[in-house]
Amino acid sequence: MFKYIFSAILLVVVPATLCQALQQSDHYVNITLPVADTVYTDGAVHRVAGNTRPGSVVTVGGVQARVYPNGAFTGMLNIPYGFSNHEIMSVSAGRDTLSTHLFFFRPDPPAELPELPVAIAKLTISPAADLWLQPGEEVEVRFQGSPGHEATFDIPGVVVNAPMRELDPSETGGLRGIYRGSYIIRDMDRANDQTIQVRLRRTFYSYDRAEAAGRITVMRSEEPKFVITRGFRPFLSAGTGTDRLGGARLGYIDEGILLRVTGKQGNLYRVQLASNTTAWLGDQFAEAAETDGLPPAMLTGSASVNRNGRKDVITIALSRRLPFLSRQVNNPNLIELDIFGVASNTNWITHHLAAEGIESVDWKQIDHDHVRFFIRLTGKHHWGYSIRYTAASNLEIRVNRAPEIADRRNPLRGLRILVDAGHGGSNEGAMGAMGVQEKVPALDISLRLQEALIRKGAEVIMTRTDDSFVSMVQRQRVALETDPHILLSVHLNSVGYGSNPERVKGTSTYYRHVGNKPLADLLYKKMMETGLGQFGVIGGFNFTLNQFTEFPNVLLETGFISNPEDEMKLLDPAFQQRLVGKIVEGLEEYVRE
Numbered sequence: 001m002f003k004y005i006f007s008a009i010l011l012v013v014v015p016a017t018l019c020q021a022l023q024q025s026d027h028y029v030n031i032t033l034p035v036a037d038t039v040y041t042d043g044a045v046h047r048v049a050g051n052t053r054p055g056s057v058v059t060v061g062g063v064q065a066r067v068y069p070n071g072a073f074t075g076m077l078n079i080p081y082g083f084s085n086h087e088i089m090s091v092s093a094g095r096d097t098l099s100t101h102l103f104f105f106r107p108d109p110p111a112e113l114p115e116l117p118v119a120i121a122k123l124t125i126s127p128a129a130d131l132w133l134q135p136g137e138e139v140e141v142r143f144q145g146s147p148g149h150e151a152t153f154d155i156p157g158v159v160v161n162a163p164m165r166e167l168d169p170s171e172t173g174g175l176r177g178i179y180r181g182s183y184i185i186r187d188m189d190r191a192n193d194q195t196i197q198v199r200l201r202r203t204f205y206s207y208d209r210a211e212a213a214g215r216i217t218v219m220r221s222e223e224p225k226f227v228i229t230r231g232f233r234p235f236l237s238a239g240t241g242t243d244r245l246g247g248a249r250l251g252y253i254d255e256g257i258l259l260r261v262t263g264k265q266g267n268l269y270r271v272q273l274a275s276n277t278t279a280w281l282g283d284q285f286a287e288a289a290e291t292d293g294l295p296p297a298m299l300t301g302s303a304s305v306n307r308n309g310r311k312d313v314i315t316i317a318l319s320r321r322l323p324f325l326s327r328q329v330n331n332p333n334l335i336e337l338d339i340f341g342v343a344s345n346t347n348w349i350t351h352h353l354a355a356e357g358i359e360s361v362d363w364k365q366i367d368h369d370h371v372r373f374f375i376r377l378t379g380k381h382h383w384g385y386s387i388r389y390t391a392a393s394n395l396e397i398r399v400n401r402a403p404e405i406a407d408r409r410n411p412l413r414g415l416r417i418l419v420d421a422g423h424g425g426s427n428e429g430a431m432g433a434m435g436v437q438e439k440v441p442a443l444d445i446s447l448r449l450q451e452a453l454i455r456k457g458a459e460v461i462m463t464r465t466d467d468s469f470v471s472m473v474q475r476q477r478v479a480l481e482t483d484p485h486i487l488l489s490v491h492l493n494s495v496g497y498g499s500n501p502e503r504v505k506g507t508s509t510y511y512r513h514v515g516n517k518p519l520a521d522l523l524y525k526k527m528m529e530t531g532l533g534q535f536g537v538i539g540g541f542n543f544t545l546n547q548f549t550e551f552p553n554v555l556l557e558t559g560f561i562s563n564p565e566d567e568m569k570l571l572d573p574a575f576q577q578r579l580v581g582k583i584v585e586g587l588e589e590y591v592r593e
Helices: 439-455 472-482 514-528 564-570 573-592
Strands: 011-013 021-024 027-033 038-041 045-052 057-060 063-065 072-078 082-091 097-106 120-126 131-133 138-145 151-155 159-166 178-184 197-201 207-211 216-218 225-229 235-237 249-252 258-265 268-274 277-282 286-289 303-308 311-316 324-329 334-340 349-351 358-367 370-377 385-389 395-400 416-421 459-462 486-493 507-510 534-538 553-560
Touching (some): 027 082, 045 057, 045 082, 057 072, 120 197, 151 178, 235 268, 303 358, 311 358, 311 370, 324 385, 334 395, 349 358, 514 553, 553 564
Parallel strands (some): 038 097, 131 216, 303 349, 416 459, 416 486, 507 534
Antiparallel strands (some): 021 027, 027 045, 045 072, 057 063, 057 082, 120 138, 131 258, 151 197, 159 178, 225 258, 235 249, 258 268, 311 395
């Protein structure tokens, strides 16, 4: 599902004008990547994949490529700037020759503007997103323009003629004409959705002018802003950075929590959790709140530990909903729960012996408005927990106990296991040299896993059982509604367009929370027993289905569909069955512990 990207490349394909599947007698050549014969890319290299009649000789851009026993081949093209034409040729053992051409356009690298006429490249002006700033914070302004001139910027009502410096080419990758300036917001400054204007002097009396897309709002202490959390599974992030997984998440919080806003960048609010702790909240999870301010600082009340079904329940008395974050700790197994905006007055913790999965609960005052609770577990593994507020605004932590095993020879009997077949429908996933989309073997392996687990007596829930599109929100809802003992998400990996697929192969597992590392380690070792190479165990992974704390979960990247050797194995039904057998063995061993 989530691929190992070696280089960031802009890839745009246009409708094919040449046929990419050629056949002559019983000789053929199919180009599966790129998917069209004309490609616009920023990359200096681009991989090609396809298949031909086994035993043929294939050249990709004049370089002979290895042809695998099933006819798969891959190759790398060097892409010059501008328009280029590359030939892919296959010659059969009988000397039949087939060839096709791929066309690439790679735009020239960023260039300097001429010194004259004086101009500003308007699309390069930053900030590109709106900013809410407080006194003492800095706003940085940058743009590209004609080199060798005087540059300034204005924020009406805040600053006029703020100087900008032309950066040395050693700071810009060799380009002249990159200007930078900054300004520190003062207490007296006033700005509400104000423009940022940059100027580059033409003559003593004239300038070229332009505006940044982002606007500035100065936040004032006498006019505080507040939001209330809302929506399905709102979460806090550590910063404003983003990537294909959405950036580094700190954790999910509940709805209805009042938070003070201390800043904003684009669609992210910076919110105050405690006096020394801030986080970022997406505006889709925030609703503006009209209030005179946060209520007075709170105290925690008494706590209790009890049992409810297969869960142990810790209840902490609070009079209103406060922000919280949690984390898992291994050896010893702990759940650490941070509650912000509160001081401890928990003078007794009632522990009912029926809550046998909890060894102890304790707390520590981290700061004057930040309390950390330590929930020590009795079992060898983390089996998941959820945190939510009750109608009375008490914070409730529901901790799963290890499943009871009636038969150690068949430890999966009675367990509820959620198997998520990655992709599906229009979400096709990656594709290898044989032209099979990732969604197909991901489903094949998942269905075999379902069958094997049912034979072991497990109850199996599937997010999909056919080639249908299932959104990530739907997959999350299935997981939360069925409350499985374990979740496994099945995928195949792939390198990026600019990476050599023959150099990267092997199996891997991914987890987000450290409590799931033992399961990820075990399943990784088991999958390698099939002969797949080792790519690694990856932690801190922000894939949506790895975010759950409610139950153990691991993403299985079974192998690289982009690597012809891995692809041959993963498309083979017999190998799929062996792989599934090893996954089941790993689950049995984990549960038996």
